[in-house]
Amino acid sequence: MLNGIVKGGYQRAETELRSLESRYPEDRYVMVFRGYLSVLKGDRDGAESIIEKLKKNYGASATLDRDIGYLRYYLGDMDSFYAAMQRTAEDHVLDPVLLRYSPLFEKVRKDPRYRDVMIKSRLDPDQKE
Numbered sequence: 001m002l003n004g005i006v007k008g009g010y011q012r013a014e015t016e017l018r019s020l021e022s023r024y025p026e027d028r029y030v031m032v033f034r035g036y037l038s039v040l041k042g043d044r045d046g047a048e049s050i051i052e053k054l055k056k057n058y059g060a061s062a063t064l065d066r067d068i069g070y071l072r073y074y075l076g077d078m079d080s081f082y083a084a085m086q087r088t089a090e091d092h093v094l095d096p097v098l099l100r101y102s103p104l105f106e107k108v109r110k111d112p113r114y115r116d117v118m119i120k121s122r123l124d125p126d127q128k129e
Contacts, residue, residue, distance in 0.1 A: 013037055028058055032067045039074040047071055062091035073108065082113040089120040096123050 020030045038046035058064050069084025088094045099105050108114050118125035
């Protein structure tokens, strides 16, 4: 589904997501994808609502913090994104492949804080391949 969203297939992604929401309305990952789609469609309030619902329903966890960090990134909140990535690095749930190679995270790789997060994870921030 995320691939469809990335390629701009919002209508198809919306259709698939509604189907998932009807079957799994409280599923964490379905909610996260709703947040991604909300952001990419320009619905900031919808994304913020999803973030609050995730926090309320699922409490604190390292992987949830990572997912909320990604949503914060998509919302343009780089400070909250990097704070979440620092915590996920400490908790060993950072996804370095996504940060290194996804075109969606190109802006991340240009920020000096990227280097700090990778080093905290004991990874080479300059590795490309």
